[in-house]
Amino acid sequence: MAIELTPLPLPASADPSKFVDFGREVKGVDPGNLTPEQFAEVYDALYKHSALLFRNVSLTPEQQYALTKAFDPDSEAYGHGNNKTQSTKKSILHPDLKTIPRVPQVQLIGNGMVYNHEGLASAALKHPSHTTFHKTRLSEDEEEKGYTRFYRWHIDAALYEYNPPRVTTLYSVTVPEGPMQTVRYDDDTGDELPVPLGTTAFVSGKTMFDIMPPQYKSLAVRTKVRYAPHPYVWMAPARAMPTGLGIETEGLELPLADLPQWDESKIKTLPMVWKNPVTGELHFQVHPCGVQELIMAPLPGGAKREGALYPDGAHLKDLGEVRSLLYKIQRPAIAPQLVYPHDWKERDLVLFHNRGVLHTVVGAFRPDQVRAFHQCNLAASDVPAGPTEEDVHKWA
Secondary structure, eight states: OOOEEEEOOOOTTSOGGGOSSSOEEEESSOTTSOOHHHHHHHHHHHHHHSEEEEOSOOOOHHHHHHHHHHTSTTOOSBTTOTTHHHHOTTSTTGGGOEEETTEEEEEEEEEEEEEEETTEEEEEEOOOOGGGTBSSOOOHHHHHTTEEOBOOOBOSOOOBSSBOOSEEEEEEEEOOOOOOEEEEOOSSSOOEEEEOTTOEEEEEHHHHHHTSOHHHHHHHHHEEEEEOSSHHHHTTTSOBOTTSSSBOOSSOSOOGGGSSOOOGGGBOEEESEEEOTTTOOEEEOOOTTTEEEEEEOOOOTTOOOTTOSSTTOEEEOOHHHHHHHHHHHHGGGGSGGGOEEEOOOTTOEEEEETTTEEEEEBOOOOTTOOEEEEEEEBOBSSOOOOOOHHHHHHHO
């Protein structure tokens, strides 16, 4: 039986012309028991549409792990290394994740107290909040009125030692009901976005690349991104911008000498744009918070130099300069009309192409609002493919 795909319902804030290919609901199949033929269709659909939704699904952690692993059969460990985030107390991720004991590749995330859950007698879950990570914060009065922020735009990836996962699966077990909230960008643009309580917000890396002016496209296909060693420990003392799209440059990052022991060979230097293995399209995929340096190659022979940025190549090491450039490139793609804020229902399963989108936690819960999700992503068996020589000549 062929799978049925229907477009995801878009909020009124979204520009439908920018979501023609993004997002599909999959109907008529059980994602925990796909035939090889059905999985082949789901595999193609995920890379073509970036995010897939299955509604009203029953899915065990074992089934979720098997489904996630099917996209990369040679992968094994959770995307940050099994149990690594909990053992690294200084990591900014440490409070957010609890491991399912019998399937350590699946994490329990959410908010509030959860009891007798998949082998965990009890788990105190905490929804990440901008109040602990951003340089500025909304007042309690503003939060009472329903205002909130994007927490941290990111790719699910350790960005050190382990390769970025190909796919993340998110399964909602318990979803609290509550009023809509309004994301404030607080960056002098006046931008706001109405969102469902506790949404996960997505933007397309393909759209991010597609809407760039030519000089940024030229730069993107010529640039590699070097991430800091142990980036989540490195960034933990630092504070984020109000849009959640990167770190304020205040010199608060942990000095490299104070990090857990690290090895130069495990540092990740990745292409700025990643090539979709099914469509061949380019996706701008940079985790803005973890970046330390940008390494630009010179323009290829025959390329126009007029208007080009860094035509002779460059190696940017100044964090302020690196972050300023990245922000100029990425900020247009998180405009309200380009964001898909998923409205979670209980037993939703969302698969997303982790090498093709950026996403963020959004919103704030009271302690008594219980939310429980299962998350799985696996450190990939390969490095993301960058642009081909043909791509470089086309865009540079």
